[in-house]
Amino acid sequence: MPPERTPMPPGTAPATIPALVRHAARVHGDREALVTETAHGPVRRTFAQLGADVEAAARAAAGAGLRPGDRVAIWAPNSAEWVVAALGLVSAGAVLVPLNTRYRAAEAADILRRSRATALFTVRGFLGNDYPAMLAAEGADLPDLRLTVLLAGEPEGAAVSWADHLAGGASVSADDARKRSEAVRADDVCDIVFTSGTTGRPKGAMSTHGQTLRVFQAWSEVATLRPGDRYLLINPFFHTFGYKAGVLACLLNGATMLPEAVFDAERAARRLARERITVLMGPPTIFSALLALPGRPPHALRLAGTGAADVPVDLVRRIRGELGVPDVFTAYGLSEAAGVATVCPVDADAETVARTTGPALPGTEIRVAGADGGSLPPGETGEILVRGYNVMKGYLDDPDATARAIDADGWLRTGDCGRLDERGYLTVTGRIKDMFVVGGFNAYPAEIESVLVRHPAVADAAVVGVPDARLGEVGAAFLVLHDGAEGKGADATIDDAELTGWLRERLANFKVPRYFHVVDALPRNASGKVVKRELRERA
Numbered sequence: 001m002p003p004e005r006t007p008m009p010p011g012t013a014p015a016t017i018p019a020l021v022r023h024a025a026r027v028h029g030d031r032e033a034l035v036t037e038t039a040h041g042p043v044r045r046t047f048a049q050l051g052a053d054v055e056a057a058a059r060a061a062a063g064a065g066l067r068p069g070d071r072v073a074i075w076a077p078n079s080a081e082w083v084v085a086a087l088g089l090v091s092a093g094a095v096l097v098p099l100n101t102r103y104r105a106a107e108a109a110d111i112l113r114r115s116r117a118t119a120l121f122t123v124r125g126f127l128g129n130d131y132p133a134m135l136a137a138e139g140a141d142l143p144d145l146r147l148t149v150l151l152a153g154e155p156e157g158a159a160v161s162w163a164d165h166l167a168g169g170a171s172v173s174a175d176d177a178r179k180r181s182e183a184v185r186a187d188d189v190c191d192i193v194f195t196s197g198t199t200g201r202p203k204g205a206m207s208t209h210g211q212t213l214r215v216f217q218a219w220s221e222v223a224t225l226r227p228g229d230r231y232l233l234i235n236p237f238f239h240t241f242g243y244k245a246g247v248l249a250c251l252l253n254g255a256t257m258l259p260e261a262v263f264d265a266e267r268a269a270r271r272l273a274r275e276r277i278t279v280l281m282g283p284p285t286i287f288s289a290l291l292a293l294p295g296r297p298p299h300a301l302r303l304a305g306t307g308a309a310d311v312p313v314d315l316v317r318r319i320r321g322e323l324g325v326p327d328v329f330t331a332y333g334l335s336e337a338a339g340v341a342t343v344c345p346v347d348a349d350a351e352t353v354a355r356t357t358g359p360a361l362p363g364t365e366i367r368v369a370g371a372d373g374g375s376l377p378p379g380e381t382g383e384i385l386v387r388g389y390n391v392m393k394g395y396l397d398d399p400d401a402t403a404r405a406i407d408a409d410g411w412l413r414t415g416d417c418g419r420l421d422e423r424g425y426l427t428v429t430g431r432i433k434d435m436f437v438v439g440g441f442n443a444y445p446a447e448i449e450s451v452l453v454r455h456p457a458v459a460d461a462a463v464v465g466v467p468d469a470r471l472g473e474v475g476a477a478f479l480v481l482h483d484g485a486e487g488k489g490a491d492a493t494i495d496d497a498e499l500t501g502w503l504r505e506r507l508a509n510f511k512v513p514r515y516f517h518v519v520d521a522l523p524r525n526a527s528g529k530v531v532k533r534e535l536r537e538r539a
Helices: 017-027 047-063 080-091 105-115 131-138 162-171 174-182 209-223 240-253 265-274 284-291 313-321 350-355 399-405 445-452 496-504 532-538
Strands: 032-038 041-046 071-075 095-098 119-126 147-152 189-194 204-208 230-233 256-259 279-281 303-306 327-332 365-369 382-387 412-420 426-431 436-438 441-443 458-468 472-481 515-518
Touching: 017 047, 017 080, 017 174, 017 209, 017 240, 032 047, 032 080, 041 047, 047 080, 047 162, 047 174, 071 080, 071 105, 080 095, 080 119, 080 147, 080 174, 080 240, 080 256, 095 105, 105 131, 105 204, 119 131, 147 162, 189 209, 204 209, 209 240, 209 327, 230 240, 230 265, 240 256, 240 279, 265 284, 284 303, 284 313, 313 327, 313 350, 327 350, 365 412, 399 412, 426 445, 436 458, 436 472, 441 445, 445 458, 445 472, 458 532, 472 532
Parallel strands: 032 256, 071 095, 071 119, 095 189, 119 147, 230 256, 230 279, 279 303, 303 327, 472 515
Antiparallel strands: 032 041, 189 204, 365 382, 382 412, 412 426, 436 441, 458 472
């Protein structure tokens, strides 16, 4: 078991990411920092070696002509190269722009263009995708892009291999690289994370070095990440959950990073046992998949983190009981709040972990507001507002959207609905734009969906409001059924009357959907979020 956590005193954490890399190399030197699987077996790097790798990548960035403040995109899956490239870039003063690996060429090109990215670090061959070829076929006009580096795959045309890019760092001295990294300041922007765009065009949320590290130091305290922990990094690095609650949190705490490019339950179970993994985080489906494996090998997991509006209470109990993981927590966050707004204590009871996301991140505030902007009492649903050091610097090149999102008093309007209980613990009930009104009563899809997925036949669910002549709107539910249901995929069936009766025992009548549609899968965007507008059109 890892040693008990010795919290870093407030205010002593490094103020910038390059300072964090140097700090981790100095404090955790010989401790294992990064383990990657290769065809020839695992490759292991200590924190001291990782620090040297990052310095080489920072020198390479400077040698390639990248300037402080340049925006640089990474469009690649989780890997050691992703970690080293990203940390090297921000150590050289660049601003990281992560791209979702599920993006199509037009989506990636739009963000490259709008961020004015001067360089792109990418791969060829991931899940059959050749990202540079996809951009070329798109014929995208990217006037600012002057460098493409291949982290994996053979380069073609003007693209440079990762090895050749690193070799170019020989023209920059270690002293020059150190001066450049020391010139980075806490209030400099370190990354621009584009929102998922479920309700409009994605916007680039800007976070600074100082706030990012302060957020994940506080998050680490609540989540109980410790020196010596071994953390299987399944969450994609293009998301704050993967990069910040993964890579940066490991650097802050002396925990070992073990990246996974693609989740496969059987492979993950073997790696959990072989590498003595102690920390696993991800959506509920990851834990459900592990629980479904017969004959799971023994493991050393002590900490599990998840989050969604529909975490079943039974899943939390099974993670603790059947997987034997004592500490389980949930959290709520968004890109505009540096990834974290609330965190539930790891020792909370199963109902609290599943049905709330805990209180505000230490040192920040959260409230629920009504239509008039006033705070609502516990138990009443309204818009979730966040204030504190986790609130973004603003949206890239969009002062109007920034002003709409952050008011004069510093409160961030999240666009999410929720309610607080008497303890100040938050329950998220959905997006404001997804809410529909049934006969004068507000219905929140996330709340209904969280009940639907507890039905034994339902594997996944999404609810939208549809017009109704008498009530104004009513709910329409789209359901993906378990394999054991009668039929298969869209040919599977469910008894509407039985399901309606089952729901009426658990929900107020106005919340119960009037229509049920069985589908093969729910439409999701590149961030994995359900695209409700497609469902409304289908309904």
